[in-house]
Every structure is written in structure tokens, then in C-alpha cells.
Amino acid sequence: MRGAVSLRMRTRAEVEPFVEGLELVAPGLVPAAEWYQELPAPAQERGGFYVGAARVR
Numbered sequence: 001m002r003g004a005v006s007l008r009m010r011t012r013a014e015v016e017p018f019v020e021g022l023e024l025v026a027p028g029l030v031p032a033a034e035w036y037q038e039l040p041a042p043a044q045e046r047g048g049f050y051v052g053a054a055r056v057r
Contacts, residue, residue, distance in 0.1 A: 022054035
């Protein structure tokens with residue numbers, strides 16, 4: 001198939017090395033539905049994406 005992009009979900013353990021040594025901003029490395037800054041919180045859902053933000057010093 002031309003132009004296809006392969007995609008494989010990573011486990012949390014597989015994502016953690018990418019942020020190792022960085023200062024994670026709250027709430028840290030969490031499932032995407034749990035990373036929010038304002039209330040009300042989004043409905044809980046099962047997903048395969050982990051997100052986070054970090055400060056580099």
C-alpha cells in the first residue's frame with residue numbers, strides 16, 4: 001500500500017525512557033484522558049496514548 005504509515009501502540013514502560021531524567025509537569029506521564037488542566041475533568045475512557053509535558057533544565 002502506497003503512503004501507509006505503520007502504527008504500534010507503546011506500553012507505559014516503553015514510553016518512560018523518553019522522559020527519563022526530565023522534570024515532568026503535573027500530572028506527569030498519564031493516559032491521555034487523565035491529562036487535563038481545567039475542570040470538569042473529561043469522562044474516563046480506555047485509550048492507548050500516554051501523554052506528558054516536561055521542563056528541560
